Amino acid sequence: MYTNGDYPFKFGTYMGCDAMGNRYYENRIDYPFGQHRWVEPANIHDFDSTHIPPEWHGWMVSMNDATPSLEQEYIDKMSKHTIKGEISHAPYQSNIGHQEPYFNFNGMHNQSQIRSRGYGIGNHVVGLPPGAPDAYYTQPGSPYNEASIRKFEMQGKLDEKRAYKSEMWRQRLMTVAEKAAIEQSEKDEWTKPFEVAKTAKRLSLREQAILARGGTLSK
Numbered sequence: 001m002y003t004n005g006d007y008p009f010k011f012g013t014y015m016g017c018d019a020m021g022n023r024y025y026e027n028r029i030d031y032p033f034g035q036h037r038w039v040e041p042a043n044i045h046d047f048d049s050t051h052i053p054p055e056w057h058g059w060m061v062s063m064n065d066a067t068p069s070l071e072q073e074y075i076d077k078m079s080k081h082t083i084k085g086e087i088s089h090a091p092y093q094s095n096i097g098h099q100e101p102y103f104n105f106n107g108m109h110n111q112s113q114i115r116s117r118g119y120g121i122g123n124h125v126v127g128l129p130p131g132a133p134d135a136y137y138t139q140p141g142s143p144y145n146e147a148s149i150r151k152f153e154m155q156g157k158l159d160e161k162r163a164y165k166s167e168m169w170r171q172r173l174m175t176v177a178e179k180a181a182i183e184q185s186e187k188d189e190w191t192k193p194f195e196v197a198k199t200a201k202r203l204s205l206r207e208q209a210i211l212a213r214g215g216t217l218s219k
Helices: 054-060 068-079 167-173 176-199 205-212
Strands: 013-017 021-024 037-041
Touching: 021 054, 037 054, 054 068
Parallel strands: none
Antiparallel strands: 013 021, 021 037
């Protein structure tokens, strides 16, 4: 990759660096087409072509002549001259739109592989340690989306050791004696008005008529 005839090294212009640390060079004068662009890997002992991110791959194979940094500069420059027909409240100022925070792990640019196998487990297949953030995109409302995960809270507790998260869980934690005491208290609450009515003084028809007309009874 670095040899070219009698020359032991290739010389070119530094064009940029990606998130992994790979450095990209170009020399259109001394080398023929197809050899005029190359990359110096950040980790030369563990490198293959898949470690080149898509934005730099297009430049490496001459699909475009602008590096990713120049493309963003071009977008920012042209956005200033864009004539807006209507007022826009969109949070994005370019055609790129929403982008998830980029998490580069071992040069894996396929972000769908950077995901844990379970809670607090990580991914032993790719060497992802436990607790590392997942890099793949999740739709709003997905149980894997952090914004959609509700904070776990207990609804109450029977004592210091018996906290419950729902009414069903509360019924499971209660003892037979506690359930019987609650049933008895509810029964007493229902029968209380009847007991009061039994002990209350019965009014005569004349007294009922006086109260119906808005009068008062003498003591």
